[in-house]
Amino acid sequence: MLSLTKTSSRQREILEVVFRNGWDYMRGLLTGGKASKPQLPSPEVLRNILIELGPVYVKLGQLLSTRPDLLPGRYIDALSTLQAQVPAVAWPEIEVLIRQQLNGPLEEIFAELNPQPVAAGSIAQTHKATLADGRKVAIKVQRPGIDLVIAQDIALIKGLAELVSISDFGSDFDLVALADEFSKALLAELDFTQEASFADQLRRNLSTSRWFDPKQVVVPQIYWNLTNKKLLVMEWLDGVPILSSSLSASQHLAGSRTNGTTDAAVVAEQRRAVTTLLFRAFFQQIYIDGFFHADPHPGNLFYLDDGRVALLDCGMIGRLDPRTQQILTEMLLAIVDIDSQRCAQLTLQLAESSPRVNLARLESDYDRMLRKYYNLSLSEIKFSEVIYEVLDVSRNNKVILPGSMGLYAKALANLEGVARTFDPEINLLDQIKPLITDLFRRQLLGDDPLQTLLRTALDVKSLSLQSPRQLELLLDRMTSETMHWNLTLRDLDPLRRSLDDSANRLSFSIVVGSLIMGAAIISAKAQTAQLLVPSNALFAAASFLGLWLIVSILRSGRLRS
Template identity: 55%
Template sequence: MTAIVSSRQREIVEVFVRYGWDYMRQLLTLGKGDEPEIPTPEILCNILTDLGPVYVKLGQLLSTRPDLLPPAYVEALSHLQSDVPPVGWTEIEIVIRNQFSQPIDQIFETIDEQAVAAGSIAQVHRATLKSGEPVAIKVQRPGIEAIVARDIAIFNQIAGLLSATDFGKRYNVVSLADEFGRSLQNELDFTQEAQYTEQLRKNLSTSRWFDPEQIIVPKIYHDLSNKKILVLEWLDGVPILKAKLDGKNYGGDSDAERHAISTLLFRAFFQQYLIDGFFHADPHPGNLFYLRDGRIGVLDCGMTGVLNPRMQSVIVELVLAIMDLDADRCTQLTLQLADPMDMRRPINLAQMRADYDRLLRRYYNLSLSNLNIGEAFGQILEAARLNNLRLPSNIGLLTKSIVNLEGAGREFDPAVNAMEEVRPLMTDLFRRQLVGEDPARSILRTALEFKQLSLESPRQVGFLLDRLSSETLKLNLVLQDLNAMRRTIDDAASRRSISTVASALIIGAAIISTGQQTSQSQLIGNGFFVAASLLGLWLIFTTWRSSRRSRS
């Protein structure tokens, strides 16, 4: 493997030299370098394309991290595609045969030898099962595992060399290399994609926001799928933008129909983001199909993201803060989303708040119908990045997903707007966040939390008192005007004592009045009430005078 990596290193160095990226050449050949200079977005895309399909996939993964890269790089890398010709049928047939314990002609009636799609990791062929069902066979490219393992080793080596630089420490490149390595390895395991597809299919099968019969995720044939081959239901249709151009054959030619399809897509994806917490992270036009029967198909679930309930709640509030142009709230919410393990770097909150205010000013005179949620989220992440705040990778995936969704939606239906589609869902979102799907369970959970708090609080106070009495707790205080503080404490203690006496008089009077009434007991009770009333009036007067004196 070392010899292979060394040979691959030479190929990589040649590409770097060809494009004038001298820093990386020095890093790989001499093992050292100062602060790296990143080439322009266009040159970086060319370098990754020339380095091969694994590096193209790396660029695509980087495009999901607007918290790490400036918008120009994210935009350029988002359009990065592998110009990879399909593998010949002879080699693909060997892979397919090796994945089944029985001859493939006993499983498939026909297999189209010409690939219908080809990517850096796999390619897709159309086939028909013996039962007559049309299916798509996604087959892993021969030898791709060794290529990915080789290039991941180089990623890790480069990250190790960069880790000693300020750049490497600032971006924690070793951790990033591990993250990207795991992502690439996961894409080689089609059983995981099968699980993701099944989960998305299940989530979109029910909804209060749209008709689940109108959107479909392909069914997985689990008994025919494994790590290297994935057999899915064939969806007969065309990419959604082609449906717009060829409306006579597929529909989608009227404004009303296009708007209905756009509404369906936006509601289906916002349910994924804000209700299900599991979402398709790459809804570009090629993964959204308009089917011949009028339904919409969602394909390629290999890239997905997960949002826990806390993140979902914060994101809803962040959308509202953007709509309200509230820079302070945006700052607070971004901090709540930040990675707690990455808070060691100095964060300039005042500068971040000023950046948010500057960004949101762009929307001051803009109606909500023109507000682009994906663009606004991207700008929020960019301001956080510039102020040393790192957000979890799933927030970057969410932003990429929304940007792709809005881009595809507006290209298909120029009149569509995400804010207008989300507005009717807000009431349902608020209800869900306040009381959850089961109000009784939410009330019970809240009651149990209060019970736990009531049990823990005395223990924590007792622990604090024990530490105080044993002198193991040290308090560092700076006291100014100690006499004034002492007078304030004395006054507070006196008022507390008087209020206690007044309360005791009221309780005593109430007890006497509920007992057997005699003239003597009635007189004593009335006396208690009068005394308590006078003490209460005196307490109110002294408190008012004290507050006036403190203000003056």
């Protein structure tokens, strides 16, 4: 295990940051002293520690903010606002890296390339450029040397996870596996071809829909001939973040009257159209495609100059398998119906592991949680908060849910937050309730009802043909007494062993009693000294065996039972 107390510049820096911010529990672990009761620092302290440790740890905090299944809501809120405060890399260094990654001379590929970045992050920065054929593109360039920094910090993160995992603090979660998961996520962000593949897949999925107009949702096109692990070249889209476009977007959509004033009712209607479009697009991604943009924060949702909505930065993608999609769909219905018992059952179906879960307590916690919504209308319920509470109930009952649930909850929270800011009257449940019926119909009948009906008819036919023969075999075996029943009773072995022990002790007690009675009879009728010897021997043997039996019962701890 990597020791974090060995001297190195990076490890000393971590120690200094932890000490300076006053995380007493981690101070005890890192110094090898006796740690206090396991506890996280406050959300603000944790956020400050990650910021001071630098871009890689900011990225780690951003990844942690996608796991409300692991952290309480106040930590998710604090970490969600993390942004790496890093200056842009100087243009000469960026230019060298771009030239190294291109297949030809930079001057022949780009007619224009702006040396000033339009955005700078912890792993990459983005520049605007124009291709030789006049098409505008965005170039995402990896920061030089960031792969070495991430490799070094990943080693430290894994060492810290191993250190904490042996304490009481890490008893509830496999922190080593969690560190591996975050490490893989960090390393994946260094491969821009993966993000490009995600963008292509998302664009294909959103190209068709029966719930919204696919032409109104845009995912940037990828220029694969110029894209590799450290360089991502994609279509440039003219627009602004959706929250900063409220006024201009509304004016564009609604138009103006002859006197130059904007109709407020039309503006509100158009805002509702945009939020409905977003909700339905993400509803399809989550519940139909099982492949969704997991980071729809305000900076990644753009309102374009032509009135369309763009989804940017596809580096973080969530996946849901069909079984999980079905469970989550039923969970939606159970929440709307305020059905705590069904919520508990679905949670256990969804769980990766749930050792020794008290079902009655789980149902009680759900009942207490859902009771708050008994007298509220759907428009008053914040659906993302309900999902966070579901994760809190699961965490408090030691039910470990799949990591995809964290991305699912985070995506819904971000989406609902953006939508409520853009249109304060919007409600996610109001938007998706009309789609639930259609979703259940799809799960029952599939995309092609006729094909599903034919398949069901063939299954019924096969069953009808096989049933008489199976019934004949059953009756034949019953009448010929050749039928064997294979029964498996759970926890039968402990009961059998307990009965065996009880029977052995009873038999042993009878033998001891018989020895005592025989010794007493011989002693009573003894006329000579020769008969007293076997009598005393029998008494000694019976006493020894009786004492051994008592000690055995006491050691088993079952004297009172």
